[in-house]
Amino acid sequence: xxxxxxxxxxxxxxxxxxxxxxxxxxxxxxxxxxxxxxxxxxxxxxxxxxxxxxxxxxxxxxxxxxxxxxxxxxxxxxxxxxxxxxxxxxxxxxxxxxxxxxxxxxxxxxxxxxxxxxxxxxxxxxxxxxxxxxxxxxxxxxxxxxxxxx
Amino acid sequence: xxxxxxxxxxxxxxxxxxxxxxxxxxxxxxxxxxxxxxxxxxxxxxxxxxxxxxxxxxxxxxxxxxxxxxxxxxxxxxxxxxxxxxxxxxxxxxxxxxxxxxxxxxxxxxxxxxxxxxxxxxxxxxxxxxxxxxxxxxxxxxxxxxxxxx
DNA sequence: GAACTTATCTTGACTCGTTCAAAATAAGCA
DNA sequence: TGCTTATTTTGAACGAGTCAAGATAAGTTC
Numbered sequence: 565x566x567x568x569x570x571x572x573x574x575x576x577x578x579x580x581x582x583x584x585x586x587x588x589x590x591x592x593x594x595x596x597x598x599x600x601x602x603x604x605x606x607x608x609x610x611x612x613x614x615x616x617x618x619x620x621x622x623x624x625x626x627x628x629x630x631x632x633x634x635x636x637x638x639x640x641x642x643x644x645x646x647x648x649x650x651x652x653x654x655x656x657x658x659x660x661x662x663x664x665x666x667x668x669x670x671x672x673x674x675x676x677x678x679x680x681x682x683x684x685x686x687x688x689x690x691x692x693x694x695x696x697x698x699x700x701x702x703x704x705x706x707x708x709x710x711x712x713x714x
Numbered sequence: 715x716x717x718x719x720x721x722x723x724x725x726x727x728x729x730x731x732x733x734x735x736x737x738x739x740x741x742x743x744x745x746x747x748x749x750x751x752x753x754x755x756x757x758x759x760x761x762x763x764x765x766x767x768x769x770x771x772x773x774x775x776x777x778x779x780x781x782x783x784x785x786x787x788x789x790x791x792x793x794x795x796x797x798x799x800x801x802x803x804x805x806x807x808x809x810x811x812x813x814x815x816x817x818x819x820x821x822x823x824x825x826x827x828x829x830x831x832x833x834x835x836x837x838x839x840x841x842x843x844x845x846x847x848x849x850x851x852x853x854x855x856x857x858x859x860x861x862x863x864x
Numbered sequence: 865g866a867a868c869t870t871a872t873c874t875t876g877a878c879t880c881g882t883t884c885a886a887a888a889t890a891a892g893c894a
Numbered sequence: 895t896g897c898t899t900a901t902t903t904t905g906a907a908c909g910a911g912t913c914a915a916g917a918t919a920a921g922t923t924c
Contacts, residue, residue, distance in 0.1 A: 684849035
C-alpha cells in the first residue's frame with residue numbers, strides 16, 4: 565500500500581491533501597528502507613529540489629501517525645523510517661556501524677507480546693530491538709585481530 | 715552491588731578514581747529508578763550542590779560502560795537510568811505520560827533472545843520495550859470519556 | 865474555467881538534551 | 895607532604911528536531 569494511488573487513498577480517507585512533497589517523501593521511504601531523515605530529504609530533493617526539510621519532517625510525522633510508515637529509533641541513533649508496516653517484524657542494529665536489518669519473529673506466535681500485565685499497565689505493543697554486529701563489522705574486527713594479535 | 719563499598723570496588727577494578735560526584739550519582743540512580751538525567755542532577759545536588767551537570771553526564775556514561783547501571787531511552791523521551799542490571803528484565807512505557815515500569819519476561823526462558831540469526835548478524839542482546847497506558851492515564855481517560863460521551 | 869478557502873509549504877529562528885575543550889581541582893601514589 | 899594526572903568545573907557549541915508567520919497551491923464552489 566505504498567504506491568502513489570495507494571497513498572492518495574490513505575490521505576484522502578483521512579481528509580488530508582495529496583501534495584507533491586508528500587508523495588515524494590513516501591516514495592523515498594519505500595525506496596530506501598531504514599533511511600534516516602537526512603537521507604530521505606536528499607532522496608526527495610533529487611526529484612523535487614525545493615522541498616523544505618520542514619515539509620519532510622511534517623510528512624514523516626503524518627505518515628507515522630496514519631500508520632503508513634513506521635519510525636525506528638535505536639539508542640544513540642537518529643530516527644529511521646520504513647514502509648513495511650502491519651506485520652510483526654523486528655530489527656537488528658549493529659553496535660558498531662548502526663546498520664539496521666529486518667528480523668522476523670523467530671517463534672511463530674509472537675510470544676514477546678504477552679507480558680505479564682504488570683503494574684496495571686494495559687499493553688498494546690511490544691517493540692523488540694536486537695543488538696549485535698553486522699557481517700561487515702565482524703569481518704573488519706577479524707581483520708583487526710589478525711593485526712593486533714599476530 | 716550499588717553500595718558505596720561496591721561501587722568503590724568496581725571503579726578501582728577498572729582503574730578509575732572514586733570521587734564524591736561519582737558516588738553521589740550512583741546513589742541517586744539507585745534511589746530513583748528510571749529517573750532521567752535532570753532528575754539525577756537534582757538528586758545529586760541535594761547532597762552536593764556544586765556538582766556540575768557535566769560530571770553527572772560523565773559519570774552516567776562511565777557507569778553505563780562499566781555495566782553498573784543501564785540506560786533506557788524510549789522513542790520521544792530523554793535517557794533514563796536504572797541500577798538494576800544483570801537480570802533479563804524489560805520495560806513498559808506509558809504512551810501518554812512516559813511513565814516507566816519494570817516487566818519481567820513473561821515466558822520462562824526468555825524466548826525473545828533467540829532470533830533467527832538473520833542477515834549474518836551476530837546478536838548478543840534483545841531489548842524489549844512494551845508500549846501501553848499506565849493506570850493513572852487509564853483512569854484519566856475513563857474520566858474524560860464520561861465527560862465527552864455522557 | 866476562475867475565484868476562493870484553508871491546509872500545507874517555505875523560511876528562518878529557536879529549543880533542548882547532550883557533547884566538546886581548556887583551565888582548575890582533588891584522588892591516589894611516592 | 896608534595897606530585898602527577900584523572901576528574902571536575904566552566905562555558906561554549908552542536909545537531910536533530912520543533913515553532914511560528916507569511917506565502918503557496920490543493921481541492922471546492924460558483
